[in-house]
Amino acid sequence: MVPEYTLMTILGMVVVIGLEVFVFRSGIFRRAKYWVALAICLGFQCLVDGWLTKLTDPIVIYNPSQFLNLRFPWDIPIEDFGFGFAMITSVLMMWQWQLNRLQKGTE
Incomplete structure (x- = not known):
């Protein structure tokens, strides 16, 4: 069984990528500015x-049964990067999509 935090992270990434590729088509994945x-x-x-x-003095503590317990670099749960990707990408995708709509309206 996949831990809940891991599952939600993967689901979030797949949903955001799916929205970009099939719905919004903002083009951010083709832009170097996005990757930077x-x-x-x-x-x-x-x-x-x-x-x-950090495991030596954590401020945030994760339930070990809810994630894969793979930590890289330092003591960062690997799922946090997927969550960050989904959050950042969704915001930038919507922002670029809105800019694209505004630019099409002024042509």
Whole structure:
């Protein structure tokens, strides 16, 4: 059985990718700016999440039965990166989709 946090992370990633590819088609996956923004956000996520989840003195504690307990780098649960990807991508996707709609309206 897949742990709940892992399942929800995978589901979130699949839903966001599906929405981009089949519904919104904002084109962000083809833009270098998206990948740079994602790398910047995930870089800062490593700093903050690493501090929050460090095993030596955690601020956030995860129930071991709810995630895979794979931690990288430092002590960050691997699922946190999928969640971050889904959250960042959904916001940027909607933002770019709205910009695309506005640009089509002014042509």
